[in-house]
Amino acid sequence: MSEKVSEKSNETSVIPSSELECLQPGYNPKNLQKILREGILLATGGTAILLQMAHPGVAQGVDEHSNFAYRPSDRLRTTMTFMYCMAWGTIEEKRTILEMVHRAHVPVNGPGYNANDPHLQLWVASTLFVCGVHMHQLIFGHMDPAAEDTLYQEYSVMATSLRVPPELWPENRQAFWKYWDENIKALPISSHAKNVSNDLLYNKAGPWWLRINLPIVRLVTAEQLPPRLRDAYGLKAHHKRYKAALGITRPIYRLLPVSLRQYPVRYYLKDMRKRMDKMKLEGKI
Secondary structure, eight states: OOOOOOGGGTTSOOOOGGGOGGGSTTOOOHHHHHHHTOGGGGGGHHHHHHHHHTSHHHHHHHHHHOOTTTOHHHHHHHHHHHHHHHHHOOHHHHHHHHHHHHHHHTTOEETTEETTOHHHHHHHHHHHHHHHHHHHHHHHOOOOHHHHHHHHHHHTHHHHTTTOOGGGSOSSHHHHHHHHHHHHHHOOOOHHHHHHHHHHHTOSSSOHHHHTTHHHHHHHHHHHSOHHHHHHHTOOOOHHHHHHHHHHHHHHHHHSOHHHHTHHHHHHHHHHHHHHHHHHHTTOO
8 A cells, every 4th residue: 555755745656665666676777876886976965965955845854954064974975875775785775774764754844844745855866866967977978868768767766765656757858857957947045055055065064084175075066056056056166177177087087996986885885784783783673
């Protein structure tokens, strides 16, 4: 039986967890793995977060219910663990991660927003697809259209696994980009979004390795955001610096050993399994 997410989703069906494609034996999203396995994807973190915050409901939930200013790396770990687990985790690991995410979302609600609202989750998943494809194209060039079509469908797991009804995920890439462009033109940048942006890009409480990289994060984020959103956040693009940085990064990154490029996948999956083992010993899962 389908489970209810919010009043907004009562008229659409939510796939019961047992029926999710990612929880079926033999699930192997090869095109999705091709995108996620590249560590350079982490460079889109700032862009993805600010795109997500463009949705007022997402921004308010994060601003009011998270300690983003003091633990920005935790959001990165949570997001990457979720994505990597959906692509490479065992069925049991995926079930555990999804249950943890659902529990974490329960208290995140208030006037005008609910973390389990499928429309909010759809927007978040959409930003992950856009940022992943964009970065892959910057470094490796455009994918074959047929492969990108398959990739797009495989990326739907980022939405449907978080209770987004399948019919809400745009039917194809053409429908997706229409949905995307309409939102980019219309979504406002709220005070909550600006608070999160400031906590992310000018953070003074995060770990040292994050703070010393903030100038680069600001450079990449400002350049990759759509112009209207960049202006609304009060950011400035430095096109020449960005192009120079990209011109250096692209050939060097492609020459790096695959094992180094894929290190984040191994790191976060190992961290996830270590945390799960600890939680099992403590009887928390």
